[in-house]
Amino acid sequence: MATAASLFDKIWDEHVVARLDGGEVLLHIDRHVLNDLTSPQAFSGLEHARRKLRNPALTFAVTDHMLSTEPGRGDDTVPGGAELIRALRASARRWSIDHFDVGDARQGIVHVVSPELGIALPGTTLVCGDSHTCTIGALGAIAFGIGTSEVEHVLATQTVIMRKPRTMRIVVDGALGPGVSAKDVVLFVIARLGTAAASGHAVEFAGSTIRGLDMEARMTVCNMSIEMGGRIGMIAPDATTFDYLAGRPYAPAGAAWQVALTHWNTLPSAPDARFDVEHRFEAGAIAPQITWGTNPSQATAVDQCVPDPGAAPSGALREQMQRALAYMGLTPGRPLAGVPIDRVFIGSCTNSRLSDLRAAAAVARGRKVAPGVKAMVVPGSAQVKRAAEAEGLDEVFRAAGFDWREPGCSMCCGLNADKVAPRERCVATSNRNFEGRQGPLARTHLASPAMAAAAAIAGSIADVRQLAG
Amino acid sequence: MEAFRRLDAVAAPLRRASVDTDQIIPMRYLITASRAALGVGLFADWRYRQDGREDPSFVLNQPRYRAAQILVADANFGCGSSREHAPWALLDYGIRALIAPSFAGIFFDNAFKNGILLIELAVEDVAALMDLLERGEPRLDVDLEAQSVTARDGSVRPFRVDARRRDALLQGLDEIGMSLRMQPAIAAYQAADRERRPWIYR
Ligand code: SF4
Numbered sequence: 001m002a003t004a005a006s007l008f009d010k011i012w013d014e015h016v017v018a019r020l021d022g023g024e025v026l027l028h029i030d031r032h033v034l035n036d037l038t039s040p041q042a043f044s045g046l047e048h049a050r051r052k053l054r055n056p057a058l059t060f061a062v063t064d065h066m067l068s069t070e071p072g073r074g075d076d077t078v079p080g081g082a083e084l085i086r087a088l089r090a091s092a093r094r095w096s097i098d099h100f101d102v103g104d105a106r107q108g109i110v111h112v113v114s115p116e117l118g119i120a121l122p123g124t125t126l127v128c129g130d131s132h133t134c135t136i137g138a139l140g141a142i143a144f145g146i147g148t149s150e151v152e153h154v155l156a157t158q159t160v161i162m163r164k165p166r167t168m169r170i171v172v173d174g175a176l177g178p179g180v181s182a183k184d185v186v187l188f189v190i191a192r193l194g195t196a197a198a199s200g201h202a203v204e205f206a207g208s209t210i211r212g213l214d215m216e217a218r219m220t221v222c223n224m225s226i227e228m229g230g231r232i233g234m235i236a237p238d239a240t241t242f243d244y245l246a247g248r249p250y251a252p253a254g255a256a257w258q259v260a261l262t263h264w265n266t267l268p269s270a271p272d273a274r275f276d277v278e279h280r281f282e283a284g285a286i287a288p289q290i291t292w293g294t295n296p297s298q299a300t301a302v303d304q305c306v307p308d309p310g311a312a313p314s315g316a317l318r319e320q321m322q323r324a325l326a327y328m329g330l331t332p333g334r335p336l337a338g339v340p341i342d343r344v345f346i347g348s349c350t351n352s353r354l355s356d357l358r359a360a361a362a363v364a365r366g367r368k369v370a371p372g373v374k375a376m377v378v379p380g381s382a383q384v385k386r387a388a389e390a391e392g393l394d395e396v397f398r399a400a401g402f403d404w405r406e407p408g409c410s411m412c413c414g415l416n417a418d419k420v421a422p423r424e425r426c427v428a429t430s431n432r433n434f435e436g437r438q439g440p441l442a443r444t445h446l447a448s449p450a451m452a453a454a455a456a457i458a459g460s461i462a463d464v465r466q467l468a469g
Numbered sequence: 470m471e472a473f474r475r476l477d478a479v480a481a482p483l484r485r486a487s488v489d490t491d492q493i494i495p496m497r498y499l500i501t502a503s504r505a506a507l508g509v510g511l512f513a514d515w516r517y518r519q520d521g522r523e524d525p526s527f528v529l530n531q532p533r534y535r536a537a538q539i540l541v542a543d544a545n546f547g548c549g550s551s552r553e554h555a556p557w558a559l560l561d562y563g564i565r566a567l568i569a570p571s572f573a574g575i576f577f578d579n580a581f582k583n584g585i586l587l588i589e590l591a592v593e594d595v596a597a598l599m600d601l602l603e604r605g606e607p608r609l610d611v612d613l614e615a616q617s618v619t620a621r622d623g624s625v626r627p628f629r630v631d632a633r634r635r636d637a638l639l640q641g642l643d644e645i646g647m648s649l650r651m652q653p654a655i656a657a658y659q660a661a662d663r664e665r666r667p668w669i670y671r
Contacts, residue, residue: 017658018651022633026651028658030669037499038552051645054655057671066500080500124669131551131575145551147579149644157648159655195487196545199574229548231574252668260668295487316486316543414496422519434491434549436514 006273007236008167008202010266011142015125017159026159030124032058034097034151035110037065037415038129040087042151043095053095054158060119061092061099062110068417069378069405075102078416106249108381108407111135111349115219116383118248122237122264127154132349132431134225138218139245140237140267142202145226165200165232166276169269171207174283179465181359182217183351183429183448185209186224187289189281191299198230201277204269205235209283215244216353223350224431227296236268288464290336291433291446293324298433300336302451302463308332327435328443329423336461341425344375344456345438346402346449348412348430352380356429356449357388361396363453363464369401370459376403376418378410402456414439427455470584472641473613476565480539480609481528482599488542489549490576494558507554508561533607541598541609542569547576556583566611568618570595581634582644586613588628598626613638 005013017026032055034042039061046053053059066081067073075082085102092099100106100113107113111132114120122140127133129151136143150160172185203225210221218235225233242261245251252260287301298321300307309321309332325332330339346352346360357379369375377397379385385407388394394404411418412430420426420442429452433444445461454464498510515527523530529537540559546569547555556579559567566586580587588611590598598609601620610619613635618626630638637644663670 018654020633022631024633026648026654028655028662041553049643049645051649055659058669078500083501121668123666129551129553131549133551145575147551147553147556147575147582149553149579149582153645153648156645157651157655158659159648159651161644161648195548196571196573199545199571229573250671256668260666263666295489320486415499432491432549434489436495437491440495440497440514440519 004270004272004274006167006269006275007140007204007234007267008142008232011123011125012164014123015142020161024161024163027125027162029127029154029158029160030058031060031114031119031126032154032158033110033114033119033126033128034059034061034088035065035128035130036063036067036084036088038148039151040084040091042129042148042155043087043091045152046155051156053155056096058158059095059097059155060114061088061097062113063088063101063107064109065409065413065415067102067408069408069410070417071406073102073406081416105382108383109349109352109409111223112353112380112384115139116248116381118245118251121245121251121260122241123267127160131226132223134231134233135219135223135349137225137232137234138215138222139241140234140264142232142234144231165202168198168201168203168230168277168279169275170203170205171278171280172205172209172283173207173280174209176209176283176286179288179450180286181448181450182213182220184286184289185283186221187291187296187299187446188286190224190228190297191289192281193228193279193297195227195295195297196229198225198228201230202232202234203230204275205233210235211238214355215240216355219353220350224296227431237264238268288448288451290451290461292328292330292336293321294327294433294435296431296433296446298324299446302337302461304336306330306332306334306336337463339425339461341373341427341455341460343420343424343426344373344452345378345411345426345428345430346376346452347378347380347410349380350431351429351449352378352384354384354387357384357393360449360453361393363450363467364400364402364457365396367400367457369456373456373459374403375401375456376405376411378405379407381407411438413437414442420444427452427461470641470643473565473584473586473638475610475612475614476538477608477610478538479534479536479607480541480602481534481537481607482602483528483540483542484599486543487545487548490547490552490555491549493547493555499552499554506561507558508563511558511562538563539566539568539609539611540564541595541602542567543595544570544592546572547580548573551575551579553579553583556580556585560585568595568598581638584638584641586611586630586638588618590618590626590628594626
């Protein structure tokens with residue numbers, strides 16, 4: 001085992017506190033990050049049972065879901081949101097938890113904030129009451145989403161009870177074509193494998209394409225592991241990871257950094273590590289992607305047509321496709337490029353980091369958002385926002401007619417004021433195109449930041465490669 | 470947590486695959502710090518029409534299934550987010566058991582933690598149960614102690630639930646309380662780990 005251990009195996013084994021009956025383990029949690037949507041209810045449970053927060057120093061809180069993204073926002077800007085926002089603040093104060101609250105220079109979407117502050121580190125276990133916690137696996141960590149009961153369990157014990165998942169390696173090799181980004185890679189993979197392929201598996205993304213991605217792009221890939229059913233998605237830490245983390249506020253510094261680095265260098269999977277399942281893809285086969293249906297696996301290259309349910313291999317699949325197309329208001333055989341849109345959303349923990357905004361701005365620069373299209377850019381964190389403004393990206397977006405907002409989850413989840421109206425069509429850089437996700441009857445097409453910007457300019461789904469040319 | 474031993478109740482067939490958490494309870498019902506009273510939002514986009522009235526074609530709105538405490542659904546039930554509002558909404562509506570060919574991972578854990586029994590049966594068995602519910606009396610007898618589902622035609626289908634979850638459900642045991650008994654092991658782990666990985670502890 002020791003010689004053939006995978007990245008996942010090594011970190012898992014290092015965190016087993018005790019083995020329980022029935023094959024489960026008590027797993028130590030190094031970093032617990034709370035948010036305003038799913039965590040306040042856990043504190044009420046904890047306090048009701050007269051229990052204590054075990055490790056405040058390993059616990060962090062971020063306000064993101066219920067918060068308005070309107071400039072000048074406060075607790076009450078989103079009706080109903082204040083109850084949860086204030087409940088999280090009160091718990092953070094009571095238990096001395098570092099909290100990146102409304103107005104804090106470190107506030108942002110939880111999965112954008114924890115790496116950028118160096119809270120998330122290679123070799124750690126990190127949990128949060130949000131399924132896209134898998135984003136953090138990009139740093140070489142075991143990071144996964146948990147429910148509120150588990151949040152309460154971690155508050156009280158700094159552990160979770162868990163069965164060891166099987167392992168899956170997804171290898172992507174080769175150079176990416178023009179206009180193709182990490183988002184296209186992961187949408188392409190999910191379209192090939194389906195929404196449940198990685199169920200019960202911890203996924204490691206590997207191969208030359210993945211190694212060539214910068215840290216932010218790696219987070220985009222891992223972010224969508226959950227969309228293929230995998231609670232955990234990870235990438236081996238390397239020089240890219242260490243360069244990214246060096247000097248971050250909560251990352252180890254000085255001598256501690258050197259000791260940590262020595263440890264982190266032992267983490268990557270052994271060359272002969274075995275995985276329960278392995279899939280391989282060639283980067284050269286990947287074109288810019290767009291989803292046409294109501295789950296993230298219903299994606300295709302942007303130069304393709306809306307697929308025909310009649311060609312589906314089974315009756316159940318045909319029905320599922322028909323339902324999706326009816327909801328999306330699309331007819332089979334119609335080219336996807338050229339489908340008129342109403343909105344564009346650039347943001348979310350999938351694609352709201354500085355490199356994402358740069359990619360979108362490169363397309364928007366010197367162009368105009370098509371008449372009738374409402375387009376918004378929501379930086380993933382206050383830090384991303386400041387960095388983007390320092391480069392003048394906000395000016396590029398504003399000049400093109402995009403709305404430039406305050407950081408938060410925004411239109412990813414339809415929980416705050418940012419929503420897509422019924423039957424409106426939105427090209428979004430977020431991660432879920434489920435029915436109603438962006439608002440009742442909202443029609444969501446997932447795509448990369450560059451593709452979303454291209455759609456805003458064209459006023460329809462558009463192939464970024466043609467716009468750029 | 471309420472214990473679960475045996476439940477003989479109305480069961481409704483939900484003929485949909487990959488029912489996701491946003492369909493189980495749409496986002497707009499989540500804006501509350503409370504866990505109770507989420508039942509009103511259960512399957513809201515299917516249960517209610519746009520004008521807010523009930524859609525009579527949705528299975529739970531049909532008189533024969535109204536009192537359902539058991540749901541029988543297609544594969545991959547509960548995919549999507551980790552939000553525990555999904556099991557809370559089911560529980561508040563009155564659902565105590567679900568039967569499907571498969572469930573999504575996080576939902577699976579969350580449901581058991583809230584005292585909802587999830588039963589995985591073969592695709593053919595689920596299809597047969599749905600047919601029975603639609604054609605005959607829509608009730609099932611779910612027995613966790615015997616680990617079996619009995620339909621009104623007398624057919625019995627065995628299922629398996631792992632021992633720890635089963636015990637917790639049978640006794641209505643609180644998982645955190647059980648884990649807190651491991652306190653010495655957790656303390657020992659952290660003491661040793663602090664030596665090995667000092668940078669983890671601030
Ligand atoms: S941006 Fe969307 S997916 Fe990410 S944490 Fe917020 S609501 Fe969840």
